Amino acid sequence: MSLIDRGIKDTNINYAREDAWFRRESGDKAADLFYVHPTTALGVCSSNLAPKRGKILNDGMSGDPDLVENHCGAFEGCNVWAPKYTQAGMLAQACKNPNLPANQTAKVENKFIRPTLVAYSDVKRAFEAFLDQRPDKKRPFVVAGHSQGSILLSKVLRELVANSECEQYFVAGYLTGGYVPADLFETGCGALHNCRGPEDVACVIAYDTRIADLFDPPKIHNLACGYGLWPHHIHWLLHDKYSERPVGGDDVSKDRLQINPMTWTCKGGGVYLGAKVPGRSTPAMPSEGGTEFGNGVHVASKAVYVPDPRAWCKNAPAMPAKEGNLHPVDLQFWFFNIKENVPKRIAAWQRNRI
Numbered sequence: 001m002s003l004i005d006r007g008i009k010d011t012n013i014n015y016a017r018e019d020a021w022f023r024r025e026s027g028d029k030a031a032d033l034f035y036v037h038p039t040t041a042l043g044v045c046s047s048n049l050a051p052k053r054g055k056i057l058n059d060g061m062s063g064d065p066d067l068v069e070n071h072c073g074a075f076e077g078c079n080v081w082a083p084k085y086t087q088a089g090m091l092a093q094a095c096k097n098p099n100l101p102a103n104q105t106a107k108v109e110n111k112f113i114r115p116t117l118v119a120y121s122d123v124k125r126a127f128e129a130f131l132d133q134r135p136d137k138k139r140p141f142v143v144a145g146h147s148q149g150s151i152l153l154s155k156v157l158r159e160l161v162a163n164s165e166c167e168q169y170f171v172a173g174y175l176t177g178g179y180v181p182a183d184l185f186e187t188g189c190g191a192l193h194n195c196r197g198p199e200d201v202a203c204v205i206a207y208d209t210r211i212a213d214l215f216d217p218p219k220i221h222n223l224a225c226g227y228g229l230w231p232h233h234i235h236w237l238l239h240d241k242y243s244e245r246p247v248g249g250d251d252v253s254k255d256r257l258q259i260n261p262m263t264w265t266c267k268g269g270g271v272y273l274g275a276k277v278p279g280r281s282t283p284a285m286p287s288e289g290g291t292e293f294g295n296g297v298h299v300a301s302k303a304v305y306v307p308d309p310r311a312w313c314k315n316a317p318a319m320p321a322k323e324g325n326l327h328p329v330d331l332q333f334w335f336f337n338i339k340e341n342v343p344k345r346i347a348a349w350q351r352n353r354i
């Protein structure tokens with residue numbers, strides 16, 4: 001069913017205009033980046049919030065003063081295209097338990113998904129404008145986002161990239177903190193697939209970072225804020241109920257795609273290269289070194305688990321380590337591993353084209 005059929009109206013953001021973008025670079029770098037920012041405001045009084053002007057600020061959601069710098073900076077070898085969009089407010093993403101009897105779910109599902117579809121309608125049009133406006137249509141491109149941005153990008157990849165003309169130019173999707181179901185890209189997605197290694201292309205990378213000794217899924221519901229957020233249910237509805245209906249609490253139900261940003265596989269270990277701290281160009285690093293820290297990282301079906309970083313990462317944006325949830329800094333925490341990986345993956349795409 002189309003967005004129009006669902007009654008989702010166009011927000012009239014004109015992506016032909018420069019002011020519809022936080023950043024729109026038409027340079028000659030090796031690749032283009034389409035980046036979608038996370039939820040940046042609570043949205044207490046509105047289901048959807050109009051795009052912000054100027055910098056992408058997280059307004060206390062993660063304490064980050066500039067997401068273009070501290071997210072997109074990990075993709076410095078790419079021309080950055082970062083659209084403004086009518087995001088779904090944080091509280092608009094809350095709902096009653098979706099695991100209700102079928103005859104009670106319709107109203108809940110409609111209230112739950114409509115704000116997300118409004119946001120997606122903007123991101124969809126922005127991506128179409130990105131494909132149309134970028135000067136070199138044959139230049140490889142990367143997509144990246146965090147949280148709500150990653151959730152919306154999962155639909156962009158399935159609906160607009162998979163089995164399309166632009167699929168051949170797609171390098172990878174870095175869907176950080178997106179709670180991406182492990183089976184979302186298993187079928188019907190053309191060449192797109194879950195990431196298999198550091199130089200894999202046409203692949204999807206997703207992970208959710210948690211502190212091993214603190215996080216206890218049965219005791220905490222995803223974002224640990226008690227608002228009733230159900231990421232698996234959002235994916236299920238956003239992707240037109242693509243699979244069997246999720247059952248049970250989100251953190252104890254379906255597996256999620258978890259790719260270790262050091263090995264770029266579902267295996268643990270690797271060498272940690274550091275976190276991004278605002279205003280600082282050098283990485284924040286554990287005192288024991290990147291190899292020892294990496295040895296303490298393991299991958300499970302719900303998260304990438306890391307040793308407690310609070311002793312050495314105090315200045316990272318609003319380090320939300322209470323109860324072990326590092327969701328707000330999913331990208332900043334792995335910033336330098338991503339920064340190292342992106343050019344390798346672009347080079348691999350280029351080799352495959354020869």
